[in-house]
Amino acid sequence: MLRTSEMTPNFWSQIQIPLRQFGERVAEFFSPSSEAATTRDAYEISVELPGVAEKDIAVDLHGDQLTVTGEKRAEREETGKDYYFSERSFGKFRRTFRLPADADTAGISATHRDGVLTITIPKIHEPANQAKRIEVKRA
Numbered sequence: 001m002l003r004t005s006e007m008t009p010n011f012w013s014q015i016q017i018p019l020r021q022f023g024e025r026v027a028e029f030f031s032p033s034s035e036a037a038t039t040r041d042a043y044e045i046s047v048e049l050p051g052v053a054e055k056d057i058a059v060d061l062h063g064d065q066l067t068v069t070g071e072k073r074a075e076r077e078e079t080g081k082d083y084y085f086s087e088r089s090f091g092k093f094r095r096t097f098r099l100p101a102d103a104d105t106a107g108i109s110a111t112h113r114d115g116v117l118t119i120t121i122p123k124i125h126e127p128a129n130q131a132k133r134i135e136v137k138r139a
Helices: 009-029
Strands: 034-038 042-048 057-062 065-079 084-098 109-113 116-122
Touching: 034 084, 057 116, 065 116
Parallel strands: none
Antiparallel strands: 034 042, 042 116, 057 065, 065 084, 109 116
């Protein structure tokens, strides 16, 4: 067993780096609960984000993928007559959703209320019964 005097700064970094990397990988497994629904006119994605402020949420669109990222920062303190209690909760999150082909990406909107982020994606409506003549070209 190593004595404290034999532990060098290099020894500590060799211990801390794998632990930090493990912690980052574990954090990737945790993501907020979500649900997706559809109506005649739009798709709706709801993401549960209790304790997350609007300023800590980002919604990005890359091609047909919608990504919600953010960070939760929460602190709570209670003081009483004979006790003291403090609790902190921090963590980053990321959820990605693939949008269907009929999603109108130009009309996407997002709102945050009471710890729930709601993203509304309008649908592109093309008349299904409209007749269309296809031009025949000479090859």
